[in-house]
Amino acid sequence: MSFLRPRFPGERALVSGIAVDAVGSGMYVPFSLVFFAHVTGLPLPLIGLVLTVTGLVGIAAVPLVGIVVDRFGARVTQISLYVVRGVSFACFPLADTLPLFVVVALLTSVGTRAFRPAQDARLAELAEGTDRDRLQALSRSLSNAGLGAGTLIASVVIATAGDFGYTVTAWVNGASFLAAGFLASRTPAAPPRAPAAPRARGGGYRVVAKDRPFLTLVCANLLVALGFSALTSLLPLYATGWLDLPEGLLGSAFLLNTVVCATLGVPVAALARRRFTSRTRAAAAGAALFAVAFLAQAALGTVRPDGVPLLMAGLLGAVLVMTVGEMLYSPSSGALSQFAAPQSLRGRYLATYQLSWSLAYALGPTVFTSLLTVDGRLPWLLVAATAALGALLMLRLERRLPADAVAFVPAPAPGKPASTATA
CATH class of the missing domain: 1.20.1250.20 (MFS general substrate transporter like domains)
Known part of the structure; x- marks a missing residue:
């Protein structure tokens, strides 16, 4: 199992954050539409429309996160997006009106869509050579395992806690992002830029x-x-x-x-x-x-x-x-x-x-x-x-x-x- 052995400082914290994130998402994502209908009382077609529109806005925000990563670094961007996602998901139980639902859904969509390029940039900062390939595979495996485990946990919670179980899963998902952000903060700063790779100004x-x-x-x-x-x-x-x-x-x-x-x-x-x-x-x-x-x-x-x-x-x-x-x-x-x-x-x-x-x-x-x-x-x-x-x-x-x-x-x-x- 040598391919699972950490190869660089901060890898355990980084990978643990990915796993925690995946379990929290697995608890929440499969039940999101049911949860939205329960909390907001809005009809499903309207909920679907809001999620579609905010999803498109989230896609439009992806190029902006690229600029943020290049200016402030992948580590700061990754941690900030973990916090945005954690707070927005934790606020979903409060989104009991259409305007509040739109605001929270928009923050969630932007945070979710923008997170992947920030995380990939962070992996590239920390790992070299085939370690990047290994981390890509490991993060995907952990995501699949976490989603499966989270879904199973949420099913048990909802079955035992009833409607309040949906609120619990939303809060746990929000907490998982905050925990993942804390773990990401335990990773080292990015190495200094190499002289051979100068900053592109105005490009x-x-x-x-x-x-x-x-x-x-x-x-x-x-x-x-x-x-x-x-x-x-x-x-x-x-x-x-x-x-x-x-x-x-x-x-x-x-x-x-x-x-x-x-x-x-x-x-x-x-x-x-x-x-x-x-x-x-x-x-x-x-x-x-x-x-x-x-x-x-x-x-x-x-x-x-x-x-x-x-x-x-x-x-x-x-x-x-x-x-x-x-x-x-x-x-x-x-x-x-x-x-x-x-x-x-x-x-x-x-x-x-x-x-x-x-x-x-x-x-x-x-x-x-x-x-x-x-x-x-x-x-x-x-x-x-x-x-x-x-x-x-x-x-x-x-x-x-x-x-x-x-x-x-x-x-x-x-x-x-x-x-x-x-x-």
Whole structure:
């Protein structure tokens, strides 16, 4: 289990904060709509509209956090966003009117959307070499495990405490962010900027816009990320509407994805670093598995074998292939974005990269539901094509991105200086 051993000062505190954050979110997120309806008394369509609008505003705030990271540092930004998220979630039980609900939902959305680029920038500050890939895999595994554990805890709380259980889960989630922020404050300050990576003055996002290789990476990730959104927004509608599977069985698909990612995410990423010669090839392999899994879903919808057991076996088999692709793709592509970002503009670069994830999750539900009304297989064919195209773009990037961003270069031994050419 050497891939779990801490490699740099502050890693235990950083990783513990990620785990605490995930458990708190797992207690709250699955029950959020029910909670909002209970506290505000507003109709669900209006609640959905508020969450959609505030979610779009949150996406618009992502570029701003990139500027904040570059100006004040990732550590300060990460801790501040933990506090914003903690306070906003703790205030949700007080949002019993529409104006208050809008304000709190807006703060929550901005804090949630802006947090990921700040966290990725913080990981890049603290870790070098393949330690970044390892942390990407570890954070994703902890998030999956925490979400599963949190959901289970919240189910017990709500079952025993009734309606007050929803308030308890909101407060616990808020407290988890504050606790994670405290743990993040226990991590060391960022190392000084390297002389080889001077601050860019007056460039900002204009520099990012001119970096064609990095923008190609962002586009490739957008194409693949559409497939990530399919698990939550497409699979339930497809399974019940096109395959006619009972709704009660759908949880097994999400459980399979969560458990496999939580338990095997880190060792699979470690295996990928040994078997593949570059991050671009590992990410391309993961995207290719996505395409295979999505084509299998379309084939299952064409054959439609008789009997629920056969349908579920085919569905879960495709989800398993997708999950393996996820474990290959996410750590490599995430670390690739960190290494491809110059140190002086890392916040802006990673915020741009994060926009591809946000846009994919925003577009997915609309695109999928529109295609489902025509034919249940069309959305799967679409995401299979986008994943395959994303894989090809990743391979084309191998010669266009800096060599030390593409290659799996081991992290330097403690006490030895790290290369800063692309960091």
